[in-house]
Amino acid sequence: MGITAEDDLFHPAPHGEPFWNEASWFSFMVPERDLSGFVYLYHRPNIGYTVGGVAAWDGSGSETYDCLLYDWGEGFQTPSGAQMFDFELANGLRVELLEPLRHYRFTYRGQTAFNAGVAVDLDFVADCPPHDTGFPSGLQEWGKGHYDQPGRMTGTLCVDGEVIAVNCVAQRDRSWGIRDIVNNPRGQMVWAVGERSSFHALAVSFRKPEDDPVIGTAEDMILGYYLRDGRYGDLTLGEGNTIAVTQRDESGRPATYRVEATDSLGRRLAATGRVRNMFNWQGYAWLTTFWSLVEWDFDGQTALGEGQDYWPLHHSRTFLRRRRTGQS
Template structure:
């Protein structure tokens, strides 16, 4: 049997200044009521790495850091955050040792945080090209059009302010590459939910001036079934943050999956364009989802252009 090709490799950079290769992980430990999310983005044409790393604690306190670090290296480490591939398309080690910041009356307060986590994937890697081609691929070309997705189990230890927490949760990982312009879309919605180790979903709805692009999968019966269309209705707060949502997802088998979600707690990250002419806000909320008789948890991420 021929050896399977590893798709978790670095790709030859394009020529655009905002060409990026990004690795992202999130997980939610229900027992500790702790959500963690993190990203390392390589921007070789700018000689920098973009990172963010955040946690939402049980009381809703957000601990986070976000920075652009000058570096021409291609290793997946920066600012104390590191991702190490242990088994291709299967097992990753996530580590961090540094300061995350919480807000106290508008002022950042540092908190020392460290973690060692293994992320063990539970499904075959899914390629968004199984959903998107032709014109829709063209109109998504400024938002890292190449996307690989997997859900998995995260286990390890997180230490916050000297207190150690044993972690065991479910989450999602994303590997994307291409032009990454955070201010190009009017909005993107990226939703991940894990109901169990055998049932999960991933949904993207990208909204640009030229139209909308839907992608993702529903994993059930041991298969990743591509999503053909995603209808998402969102209730927003006055400040523009998502509060709840309803979805109808039609998969490639013709099955329609209907589910609802409610935001439990949330972190926000600002993204300014290089000329400061545009501002987008990334909402990174923990949400609880209900579908049929099942309840799951995940991230209902909204990137909304504000100006």
């Protein structure tokens, strides 16, 4: 069927299903400052529950309690008359849909003593149509519908009394369906937007945690795109389609990445990435993510994007504790 403008609205939710979820994420960055950030939101229409907010981090702090900006995670009653991309929350976040599948506006004004001087004014404009992937095996617990889209984010971020200009490549996603996470695996999500070509990919580990050495592994790619010469090629599960964290720092967090894949058009993608900042994000109670600005080299170009190395907590806890004691 493909993605249509209707997919930027709420979808019909099964009656009485509390876990029906409508979500979207948008990235932004200021590369010359090694600064990254996001606007992330989700709704649970059947229970009138909405979460939305912003975050930003750089080299000065990698935790929610010491990063540049963090106001995400508090739940609010879904405002009366709200739509997927048209609502305002009591924490100061306002989201506006200006053109379906293309133009979105975000404003945020801190509402509490700890962030009263914070202001965010951002516009995301897509570069091309969205890429439809759905959620295949390995991520079906996140929902059924999903698409990704590259673009550009422009605007300003005002924090600590400084107005910071934002004019950067960006990525967004959109998903919907029943989100009831029980067995989410370890994996990575990576993306880059370049002048010659771009990519987005997500991989998961099919190993049981107790059989997963982590170090030296490459995870199986299950969805994504390779955009070159104006054409999307699908990145799907197949021999040789992998994402690997090729080096980790002393604490176990990613330092370098490698992406290898052949798309549905037969085009080969080989990319290496260098991590430039780090955010330790536990946005969900059962999942932790090492989230980074990444400088990528591929197709004869250097391009910017991100890397998300995500873990179910029982898996990260085992690996990181063993690493600290020299057992891995």
